[in-house]
Amino acid sequence: MDKQNVTIYDVAREAGVSMATVSRVLNGNSNVRQTTKEKVLQVIDNLDYRPNAVARGLASKKTTTVGVIIPDVTDGYFSSLARGIDDIATMYNYNIILANSDDNPGKEASVLNTLLGKQVDGIIFMGNEIDDHLRDEFKRSDCPIVLAGSVDVNNSVPSVNIDYVDAVMNETNRLIQHGNQKIAFVSGPLKQAINKDYRLKGYKKALNSNHIPFSDDLVFETTSTYEDGYNLADELIKKNITAAVVTNDELAAGLLNAMTDRGVVVPDDFEIFTSNNTKLAKMLRPQLSSITQPLYDIGAVAMRLLTKIMNQEKIDDKYVVLGYEIEERQSTK
Known part of the structure; x- marks a missing residue:
């Protein structure tokens, strides 16, 4: 039999079952007796049958x-x-x-x-x-x-x-409770709604509820790369900023490593909170505090x-x- 042309009909005939039963086996339906299932799978294997996704698509x-x-x-x-x-x-x-x-x-x-x-x-x-x-x-x-x-x-x-607004408000609040007054908002592009209309809003809400004035001077817009984070360190140190809320783990990694390279001890001299809790957050030393999204x-x-x-x-x-x-x-x- 030409393997190219093996059909579900051939499998059913060879296994001595109905086409519906073969279909149930293929779709992982539990409504098939184990012995029948094994027999059908053996025939599929012997005939090297490949369900035709296009044909299945046409049928359904x-x-x-x-x-x-x-x-x-x-x-x-x-x-x-x-x-x-x-x-x-x-x-x-x-x-x-x-x-x-x-x-x-x-x-x-x-x-x-x-x-x-x-x-x-x-x-x-x-x-x-x-x-x-x-x-x-x-x-x-x-x-x-x-x-x-x-x-x-x-x-x-x-x-x-x-709820990105609530999450960033929550992490910013924690940095304020740790005694930080000058907290940077280090962000990916602000033309992206998730940064401008959600995360930045959460950061502002936290400042507002703690009676800390918002300053544009503490908002740093980047392209979300490791290099951007690394290159920000000098400016943050110069402005006496003591903590940062960061919207992306790679950015946070760059900032953390640049601070460490400059002898700034994280978290004693500078605290970092990141947003995505990807594998990177746990791989770095010190490990990054983060919002954890499911x-x-x-x-x-x-x-x-x-x-x-x-x-x-x-x-x-x-x-x-x-x-x-x-x-x-x-x-x-």
């Missing part, structure tokens, strides 16, 4: 494929989210097409359209900036879209996040929400806010 009017747009595959924050997405996708028999958008809104729109051209059933979008052009693209597509760990001030599509869960819940929308199931909440915690390690007192 679905390609069972989900597009995932990620701004930077190498960023631990987004790769942790992607793991949660992938595990739930597998559970519900969806394949994933992963697309890298280089954190560029212009490229994000073209990546979105490329995925739509591939007839995906749904899209999970992770990106740091959602502008009007991208919102228009979301609106134009008939495809369900869910944001994971990304914010849209307009709530144009369903999303799964933590990254895997954000990805998993976003994927589950997407499957519900794709299958037109009832949805209680389109804008899911998960809990966060604050983990104080050695970079704060």
